[in-house]
Amino acid sequence: xxxxxxEKFLRERGQKFTKERSAIFEKAxxxxxxxxxxxxxxxxxxxxxxxxxxxxxxxxxxxxECGLIEKVMNTEQGAVYExxxxxxxxxxxxxxxxxxxxEFYSGDLEKLQxxxxxxLNFQGVSHTLEIRGYCKKCQKNKGNREGEKTP
Amino acid sequence: xxxxxxEKFLRERGQKFTKERSAIFEKAxxxxxxxxxxxxxxxxxxxxxxxxxxxxxxxxxxxxECGLIEKVMNTEQGAVYExxxxxxxxxxxxxxxxxxxxEFYSGDLEKLQxxxxxxLNFQGVSHTLEIRGYCKKCQKNKGNREGEKTP
DNA sequence: ATAGTTGCAAAATATTTGCATTTAT
DNA sequence: ATAAATGCAAATATTTTGCAACTAT
Numbered sequence: 001x002x003x004x005x006x007e008k009f010l011r012e013r014g015q016k017f018t019k020e021r022s023a024i025f026e027k028a029x030x031x032x033x034x035x036x037x038x039x040x041x042x043x044x045x046x047x048x049x050x051x052x053x054x055x056x057x058x059x060x061x062x063x064x065e066c067g068l069i070e071k072v073m074n075t076e077q078g079a080v081y082e083x084x085x086x087x088x089x090x091x092x093x094x095x096x097x098x099x100x101x102x103e104f105y106s107g108d109l110e111k112l113q114x115x116x117x118x119x120l121n122f123q124g125v126s127h128t129l130e131i132r133g134y135c136k137k138c139q140k141n142k143g144n145r146e147g148e149k150t151p
Numbered sequence: 152x153x154x155x156x157x158e159k160f161l162r163e164r165g166q167k168f169t170k171e172r173s174a175i176f177e178k179a180x181x182x183x184x185x186x187x188x189x190x191x192x193x194x195x196x197x198x199x200x201x202x203x204x205x206x207x208x209x210x211x212x213x214x215x216e217c218g219l220i221e222k223v224m225n226t227e228q229g230a231v232y233e234x235x236x237x238x239x240x241x242x243x244x245x246x247x248x249x250x251x252x253x254e255f256y257s258g259d260l261e262k263l264q265x266x267x268x269x270x271l272n273f274q275g276v277s278h279t280l281e282i283r284g285y286c287k288k289c290q291k292n293k294g295n296r297e298g299e300k301t302p
Numbered sequence: 303a304t305a306g307t308t309g310c311a312a313a314a315t316a317t318t319t320g321c322a323t324t325t326a327t
Numbered sequence: 328a329t330a331a332a333t334g335c336a337a338a339t340a341t342t343t344t345g346c347a348a349c350t351a352t
Contacts (some may be wrong), residue, residue, distance in 0.1 A: 014330080014331080015331070015332085016325080016327070016331060016332065017326075017327095018325075018326070018331090018332060018333080019325095019326095020332080021332085037316085038316085050334085051333090051334090052333070052335070053316095053317085053334095054317090054318080054319085054333075054334065054335080055332080055334075057316090058318090058332085058333090073225075074226060074227065076225065076315095076342085077315080078315080078316055079316085093268070093273050093275070102271060102273060106263065106267055108263055109260075109263055109264075112263060113280075113282060116255060116257055116260070116282075117244070120244065120253060120255060121286075122244050122246075122282070122284055122285070122286055122287070123284045123285040123286075123290050124244070124283070124284040125283050126282075126283050126284070127280065127281060127282040127283060128279075128281050129264075129278065129279070129280045129281075130279050130280075131264060131267075131273070131277075131278040132278060132279075133268065134273070134274040135274075136273070139274050165306080166307090167306060167307065167350080167351050168352095169306090169307060171308070172307090188342080189340095189341085201308095201309085202309090203308070203310070204309095204341095204342085205310080205342090205344085206307080206308065206309075208342060208343070209308095209343090227317085228340080228341085229341055229342085230342090
């Protein structure tokens with residue numbers, strides 16, 4: 001189980017498995033998809049549990065080092081994480097109008113990247129592909145872009 | 152010439168072509184590759200010209216809207232831009248050991264992405280692919296990773 | 303002349319850190 | 328008992344913004 005990986009990781013580094021870390025871990029793994037530090041923090045507060053943003057950030061960093069979660073994107077409104085356990089690798093399309101994220105996977109794409117790495121003598125470890133554009137819904141009303149002032 | 156595109160863009164929007172905007176434009180286009188707002192700001196200051204960070208940020212936003220430059224990455228130390236004029240589109244391999252960036256281009260990759268967008272009803276505008284791993288040189292001495300404390 | 307721009311300093315946002323107190327081991 | 332973690336508030340860092348002074352048109 002994933003939690004044991006976390007506990008083992010902490011033990012090996014002489015770090016403690018506190019209830020805050022436990023709660024942050026649980027919440028991070030309760031998400032199927034993306035989450036960001038702030039929403040995770042708020043979700044935990046909602047449950048009545050007492051945590052600080054500091055602990056959230058600190059713990060997310062540990063979970064990243066541990067490989068259990070991954071920062072998949074840096075956006076203007078902060079980092080976006082997802083947990084890696086049992087997650088199929090996938091890439092993202094980001095709608096610049098509504099901010100929606102579409103996940104997709106393509107075996108061909110993966111294969112092609114491996115070939116590219118091979119031909120450039122680069123040992124690829126991971127990658128992120130982000131395609132920006134307009135989702136189906138937003139293609140219709142491209143006039144009103146989010147964020148633009150409409151006085 | 153690219154500068155005329157900028158001037159025209161401003162004129163059409165009833166905005167002014169100031170010497171600050173001119174300097175920021177020049178500097179942005181003096182880079183072959185990537186730059187970030189802060190280094191660009193410092194470079195201009197170096198020349199003795201008086202500009203503010205505010206103007207740099209404001210002008211980079213205009214140049215983006217205008218399509219002359221593009222934000223290619225959000226990193227923890229801020230945005231990374233590059234100008235788009237005469238730039239062949241390319242993607243990046245980032246060596247996690249030495250921080251080196253290898254640029255590459257693959258027509259097959261582009262085509263594949265278009266197909267993926269088409270099949271998902273997404274109207275792609277731009278994309279960033281970042282492959283992280285080890286460059287040829289660093290594959291040899293993978294033991295000493297940069298950033299790891301060696302007490 | 304005037305609408306838009308500048309620089310500054312302050313604000314906003316995301317994240318990190320120092321420190322006294324608390325807690326897991 | 329003790330080394331590490333917590334929460335808080337203050338510090339950083341990047342980017343944005345309000346405003347009075349300036350400038351391109």
